[in-house]
Structure formats: structure tokens, C-alpha cells
Amino acid sequence: MTRILIVDDDHELRETIKEVIEQENFQATTAQNADEALALVQHDSFDLIILDMVMPGTDGMNAIPLLRRYSPGSRIVVITAFSTVQNAVQALRQGAHDYLSKPFTIETLLATIGKNLQEASFTDCAETLDSEDIFQGLANQLRRQIIFTLKQQGNMCFMELVRALAIEDHTKVNFHLKVLREAGFIEQDQKKCYILTSAGEKAASCLAFINKNLGLTD
CATH class of the missing domain: 1.10.10.10 (Winged helix-like DNA-binding domain superfamily/Winged helix DNA-binding domain)
Structure with missing residues (x-):
């Protein structure tokens, strides 16, 4: 089963995303901050990480390279209420794979998740068959x-x-x-x-x- 980690200090949003994801038959795990997420990825594997940019403690931007280090196979989708081209470019340079601006619709969220999981499958298959x-x-x-x-x-x-x-x-x-x-x-x-x-x-x-x-x- 596809495993997704949701990292956001907004409890209501975090639980809403979890509910939506579980309705799509994905396994959802939540973390209220980046430090908790970093502890989780050192022991569990996730196919995709939904990461808020602005949180107490380690912020999303600084968490991206750490998450990539501990969970290199995970796709990272960054979400933020402060959407700018500069933030998006910086997040991608840090290692994020995609970017969502709050507020977003359920349809946009699911489309983004689907696209990233499909891209991950292509990458995995390319690595498998590239011999x-x-x-x-x-x-x-x-x-x-x-x-x-x-x-x-x-x-x-x-x-x-x-x-x-x-x-x-x-x-x-x-x-x-x-x-x-x-x-x-x-x-x-x-x-x-x-x-x-x-x-x-x-x-x-x-x-x-x-x-x-x-x-x-x-």
C-alpha cells in the first residue's frame, strides 16, 4: 500500500488531508512539525511526503535536504500559504519534487499526489530496467x-x-x-x-x- 506522510502544524488541515488520502486507499501518517517527521523517516519508509513550509522549529525549507538524506526514495510535495516563484524555485533546488499553494482544492491535491506517484513509478522502473x-x-x-x-x-x-x-x-x-x-x-x-x-x-x-x-x- 502507498504510504504518505503529512507534515503540517495546522491540526485541522493535517487531519483533513489525512482523511482525503485514506479515502483514496492510501496509508496516511501525520507529523505536526518537521522534527517529528525527521524522526519518523529514520524508522519508516514513505512513498510521498506532503510538507508545510512554515512551522515552528525546523522549517520546511531546511527540512527538505534532511528528509532527502534519510528518505531518498520519497517524493516531496511542499505546501505553503506564502506562494512565490522564488519560494518554489528554492524548494525545488533543495530537493522538493512539487509545490502546492494554500488554499488548494481536494481535486488539485489528489491530482498532484497522483502525478508524483506516477513519476516515482517511472523513475523506479527506469532504474530497475536500466541495466x-x-x-x-x-x-x-x-x-x-x-x-x-x-x-x-x-x-x-x-x-x-x-x-x-x-x-x-x-x-x-x-x-x-x-x-x-x-x-x-x-x-x-x-x-x-x-x-x-x-x-x-x-x-x-x-x-x-x-x-x-x-x-x-x-
């Missing part, structure tokens, strides 16, 4: 079909997989299974059935995400 070995492993269409089939069906023995792929040339399937095993995308269980490894699961999710968002078909 010559991984690229070679997924370059062939049949190998991608094998990964998608195992993702959808789960553990499958050789003949089950051949039938699902509707490939008459068993030698070809066996060859590509070997390539995927060597690339670390699949392995065999005690019954000699093929299953996706954690790398294979991630690759399957990334390929599905890219296909969906780019309108591609395999």
Missing part, C-alpha cells in the same frame, strides 16, 4: 510473455507454461526459460515448476506499468 543484463533478459517478446504469464498464473510446470503460451516449439521455450533463469527473473521450486523471483516480480510490474501508461501492447 544491460536486464535489458537483454527482457528484450525478447517471448521472454516478456513468459514473465507476464507467470505473473498472472503463478507457479507453472514446463508443459503448463508451453500450453499457456501456445508455442509448439518446446526447444524455443526451454531456451528462453534458461535465459530468464540466468538473468535472475525466474527460478524453479521443489516440484520443478517455474516461479518469478523478486526481480521477476518487479520487472513484470514495471513492464505492465509502462505498457499501460504508454498505451503499448505486448
Whole structure:
């Protein structure tokens, strides 16, 4: 489940954002100041951090690089009632990914969250697939079909997989299974059935995400 941290000293706004986020089936955690947020990110991971700029103690601007240090994988969306181009540019230079000006609508908030989570997914997939070995492993269409089939069906023995792929040339399937095993995308269980490894699961999710968002078909 997507985890979002809301950091704002305004209790009412903080709880409103939390309620809105939870209605979208995200897991929301709140912090009333940046220092509390910094303590949280050292022990928990968050996909996105919504950060107020003006708070008692450590302010949002100074908190950005610290949050990036402790939680480098989190997207940071800064919110402030003092919206200026200079503040926005400075926040982005400090490491924030986006900027919202108070007051904002629920629709704008959710659109901003959705955009940043999508961008994070693209970045994560790019890092996952940005390897010559991984690229070679997924370059062939049949190998991608094998990964998608195992993702959808789960553990499958050789003949089950051949039938699902509707490939008459068993030698070809066996060859590509070997390539995927060597690339670390699949392995065999005690019954000699093929299953996706954690790398294979991630690759399957990334390929599905890219296909969906780019309108591609395999």
C-alpha cells in the first residue's frame, strides 16, 4: 500500500488531508512539525511526503535536504500559504519534487499526489530496467510473455507454461526459460515448476506499468 506522510502544524488541515488520502486507499501518517517527521523517516519508509513550509522549529525549507538524506526514495510535495516563484524555485533546488499553494482544492491535491506517484513509478522502473543484463533478459517478446504469464498464473510446470503460451516449439521455450533463469527473473521450486523471483516480480510490474501508461501492447 502507498504510504504518505503529512507534515503540517495546522491540526485541522493535517487531519483533513489525512482523511482525503485514506479515502483514496492510501496509508496516511501525520507529523505536526518537521522534527517529528525527521524522526519518523529514520524508522519508516514513505512513498510521498506532503510538507508545510512554515512551522515552528525546523522549517520546511531546511527540512527538505534532511528528509532527502534519510528518505531518498520519497517524493516531496511542499505546501505553503506564502506562494512565490522564488519560494518554489528554492524548494525545488533543495530537493522538493512539487509545490502546492494554500488554499488548494481536494481535486488539485489528489491530482498532484497522483502525478508524483506516477513519476516515482517511472523513475523506479527506469532504474530497475536500466541495466544491460536486464535489458537483454527482457528484450525478447517471448521472454516478456513468459514473465507476464507467470505473473498472472503463478507457479507453472514446463508443459503448463508451453500450453499457456501456445508455442509448439518446446526447444524455443526451454531456451528462453534458461535465459530468464540466468538473468535472475525466474527460478524453479521443489516440484520443478517455474516461479518469478523478486526481480521477476518487479520487472513484470514495471513492464505492465509502462505498457499501460504508454498505451503499448505486448
